[in-house]
Amino acid sequence: MKIYSKNILLGISLLFAITSYAQKTVYQYVDPMIGSEGVGRVFIGPSCPYGMVKPSPDCTVSPNSGWLPMPKEVTGFSQVHVSGTGGGPKYGNISIMPFSGALDKMDQTSFRAEENVKLGYYETVFKENNIKTEITTGEKVSFYRITYPKDKSKELKIDPGFFLGEEKIPDAREAQQFVGSQIEIVSDTEVRGYSRIRGGWNNGRAYTVYFWAVFDQPIAKYVTFKDGMFYNNQKAQFDSGKKTGALLSFGNSGKEELNVKIGISFLSELKAKNNIEIEIPHWNFNTVLVALENKWEDLLSRIKLSDDTSVEYRKMFYTGLYHTMIMPVDRTGENPLWTNDEPYYDDFYTIWDTFRTSSPLITLIDSKRKVDIINAMLNIYKREGYMPEGRSGNDNGRTQGGSNAEVVIADAFVKNLKGIDYELALQAMIKDATVPPGGNEEREGRGGLIDYLKLGYVPYGTDRAGNRTIDYSYNDYNIATVAKGLGKTDLYNQYIKQAENWQNLWRADYENNGAKGFIMPKDKDGNWLDDVVFGESKIQKPTFKYTPVIIESPWYVCHWCVFFYEGTSWEYSFSLPHDIPELVKKSGGEKAFEKRLDIFFDNNLFNVANEPSFLTPCLYHWIGKPYLSSDRIRTIIKDNFNTSREGLPGNDDSGAMSSWLAFHMMGLYPNAGQPYYLINTPLIKEVFVKLENGKSFKITTKKMSDKNRYIKTALLNGKPYNKAWILHDDINNGGELILEMDSKPSAWGTTILPPAK
């Protein structure tokens, strides 16, 4: 290669760089198994981006994503799942299970001998009978290729009575409950039916999953079943509130391979059939798989990483993007509640989890989709009265803290997403902020709102008074943002004032672990509470001492009834994304705040698995020490994220955890609802973002190494750039951010602090 002149070399290297971005595919770096074990709970089966259908093995009725690692048995393969959720499971509808043998046994549970998973593809071989099941999927249709051993007969169970999370107790909290199911053998190659289930984590009303299954071999014989009894040659089992299903035999002649397409619909069985006809009119498994890969490649390749990026980092990054874009799910054309031309999305699970990173990541790389999602939220508001905070199975619920649709709207507004009626959106936000949601305050809107408006905080005694107060004050800030942008000064003034409400629970003189000032419980009369109620005796007044490190509650007090939802005051007292300069001040100034952050991270008070702490590692930015943020982030990622099955440190929560990682690997981190990204040291040397407007933005590091991990200087489009944050508009206008790295912290980014409120 020495013979070429320098210029030619440069030319070739540029060419290589361009072509390397343009031609190599990236989807193969997605590993759906990352985060599948441990606490990640990600969905491991095939799914289109935002795909309605998510087929996967179910290993017993308990796990949220259906799948569990070997040697756990497989009960069947159902067609609808969610990804990364905690709490009680949802879905797991329309289960099928291949087997060999007589049609006389309801339970066909099997062990796996092997299992292979890649993007869009799942494969397993059962230990007992050597049956191989391969799965891929379309948007609304799942596709199974089942290969039976040569000498064995081909049987298949279809079980629309199955669902995840069954419990014996009627209305058990967070448990799905059976309402009804139905099955009909339509012809020797078709079966139709449905599953109707209520409850689950979000305590939703009944939803119905309709199916139409088609086979490429004729049914030779069958039995149907209902309520545990078999019925020979009875073609249909109607819905009488009992579980129904069928065992089908395809005999042992003909080919060993049975292909099964299962169309799904939330409207009707015929619509499910039509979904097959429209989407997968053929029998080619690979065609379906390739179409799915292409859809993902189109999305994933909008961000390209430099060629020197390690395979491990590629896997972590692209799997992060992948996990971010499998929920919410696109159910446009499948809404059983109303019909119009608006997009319809379900499985906001939940916005409390996703507003911080998943939602902004979708805005960055798939903003048209984001507009659709927000319009779906507004459509839900128009028809049902409130935007969703959580939503699943066509019903709102639950709220954990704030009414965080406000953050999503404000984030879209400050990032100039077009095609949204922001006047309507403001109306929807103000509804959250002014109208109490009625009896079930875990459904939507803001619980404890009346007190919040009257007192400026949610008093102790209302469930989750602490995080509700700080979330509402942030949500009020979001309303102020949009009101201001729309020129509504009165509204702005009102809500920017309410945005300070978190300060009403700031107990300034309270010390703990070397820090001073915490969000602490206060009663209706304005008294700080050192001891809070323990138990429900009407004679005694049992209490326990509440401190900023307490997360647990007495065993008989519900998980949802504590002062802070799933966290401590140490965590939540940092979770004020709109008012950090004030928080710094209240914490005793920059030095005290730095110490406070150090104590937090050095004493294991930080919980990487908990969304309210997502922004906390970046808070050093606001005291002019962005390099400390980068140090923390680097350590957190090193200690908690990897490409293993336990590679996610918490519930992925519809991609919340994964998108946190993806942002930080690029060196950007959003503060949702605000128009900028914080800049940190990237993990990847060059990141190329192909924007939807046709432009591109590149983040290039120079001299970066394990040692050279501090930003020395920065150039934005060739000009010195000394802010440790960058506006969304600057990225969206295209260009290049060059970060020159050094082995020690510099003065870069230390003088101009990120925006205050």
Next chain:
Amino acid sequence: MKIYSKNILLGISLLFAITSYAQKTVYQYVDPMIGSEGVGRVFIGPSCPYGMVKPSPDCTVSPNSGWLPMPKEVTGFSQVHVSGTGGGPKYGNISIMPFSGALDKMDQTSFRAEENVKLGYYETVFKENNIKTEITTGEKVSFYRITYPKDKSKELKIDPGFFLGEEKIPDAREAQQFVGSQIEIVSDTEVRGYSRIRGGWNNGRAYTVYFWAVFDQPIAKYVTFKDGMFYNNQKAQFDSGKKTGALLSFGNSGKEELNVKIGISFLSELKAKNNIEIEIPHWNFNTVLVALENKWEDLLSRIKLSDDTSVEYRKMFYTGLYHTMIMPVDRTGENPLWTNDEPYYDDFYTIWDTFRTSSPLITLIDSKRKVDIINAMLNIYKREGYMPEGRSGNDNGRTQGGSNAEVVIADAFVKNLKGIDYELALQAMIKDATVPPGGNEEREGRGGLIDYLKLGYVPYGTDRAGNRTIDYSYNDYNIATVAKGLGKTDLYNQYIKQAENWQNLWRADYENNGAKGFIMPKDKDGNWLDDVVFGESKIQKPTFKYTPVIIESPWYVCHWCVFFYEGTSWEYSFSLPHDIPELVKKSGGEKAFEKRLDIFFDNNLFNVANEPSFLTPCLYHWIGKPYLSSDRIRTIIKDNFNTSREGLPGNDDSGAMSSWLAFHMMGLYPNAGQPYYLINTPLIKEVFVKLENGKSFKITTKKMSDKNRYIKTALLNGKPYNKAWILHDDINNGGELILEMDSKPSAWGTTILPPAK
């Protein structure tokens, strides 16, 4: 006949009396056409008692009960209707229409040449084509016998896209909106499909009506249609949010009579099919009709009238009972929202209308049914959070005034209905009284509750502040009643105090038309308002003068936003069924109150069509002049009720108006929520009530004539009875009340006044 001795005569006459009660049928006195024209809006088609299926002609899309008088055209016959409702229509699902001719025209609207209606039976002959349609029905299956002229071909349109009350505007208030529909031709004798509709008067979520239609002749040819387009030989039209249907031809050979059974279900098409198989497995129209007649006879014959009762009175009375028992509808086994063993009822339309008379009448003659209905209400509370006030299409809504499930519960409690968990019921009542229902306060619970609890009244500015205040105070009285009965003294004390809240809106010095003291609007700060807001200008403050005779509101102010819902202060200032002695006092004492009542009735301030005034004619009882009550009632009935098609003076509202009449014809009138009936002069000489406990109660008048219309003395089981009211228990224990009549008022009933609160 003179040859018989007196004793023999007596024996024969007793025998005759007994046999006449026991053997004659009464169902034939029901005339479904009473109240069908004018304002009554009753359902005129066949219906089982509380029957889910109510087939009837639909004459254009606008009328609430489907039917309109000739010469209006018939658009089709749909299978689900309600009876007597005002406001926007609901239902009208699964329309069929017989015709003759080519399968090329969507609209097959026809004029009627004749029409015949009796209990359980509807018949019409179309003018254009001489096709005769006869209808009868089971509980969940309607049965059509269609006779085509000999020379004509037999066609039938099936239109699951049809529904009542269609408007172009999406989400138009009170209008039903199309969500989806589907149709499939299953075989040459079967068609299946569904209609999914949302909205309507109660603004309910989407509900789905599934059907399975079977024919006794084979389909010779067909076209299906979708979104206005025909599709030849396409067997199915799946749901894509567009209207679908089919035109079927049964050719012109074979018999002229086509029988059609349409099974209906709210779960699935197969359940609808099963409903046919279980309920009407045969093709005998008359068998279905006779079964229906027998069901009605069993219920109606629980009250027998003396033989000398005129046919007109028989018709008025039994039709009154009939109208009372066609709603709410029994949907046990048809609940798509949850599955359990509890009864499920829908179409509480609305309890605001029915709590006064329909509900107590069902308690009197069909108390087991009442227990089921109340358990269904409690089941709705358990699953959905609030008992219904109104409910239709499987969704709560709307509220007009109070949370009147409280009255129904209290009424059951004081009348000792067994089989109800009153602890749970009290919990449900207290939920209404303490938890604001959230954004849509017309859905359930109590709107304006926060102010009501804080101020003791609903201030002007909240919609329907006036009647909400007085209804809530009555509902609080109902809670106090049950709390007391369950030994909960604290609760009793709290709610019996709140029961006085109506007094907070009593403007003592306000005079109008010669009466003093009225329920009048008051603002949040406690100021009486002479002028109330007129319009929504932010610059001007337009107002109009509010007086006790005002019912109308400015044209642009919604019907639902006024101070009193559908009434004046004159009317509502009498509507305090739990506190009449206090009302008498506040009105200036007995004499002033009598004058006030006289002014009310003599100056046309009384509105017979409005439920809040139902008790008012009886208020003379509380000033010791029950004969004046009887005079008013007699005049009201004479002037407003008869057996004509315009024989009901207001919307029948699920039998509210009809049961008011039926009670008064017997001489009894309930004060719902309280354990007694007021006694008035009956219209019928002898009324024999066969109680469900095997006992019987008879009300016998002596010497009653047009002239002798005042009660002179009374005997209860042979003992002098001088109270103008009788306890439910006294009736339920069986016996006889003998009223001896005279031509002038007597001292009877004047000294012991009916119960105070």
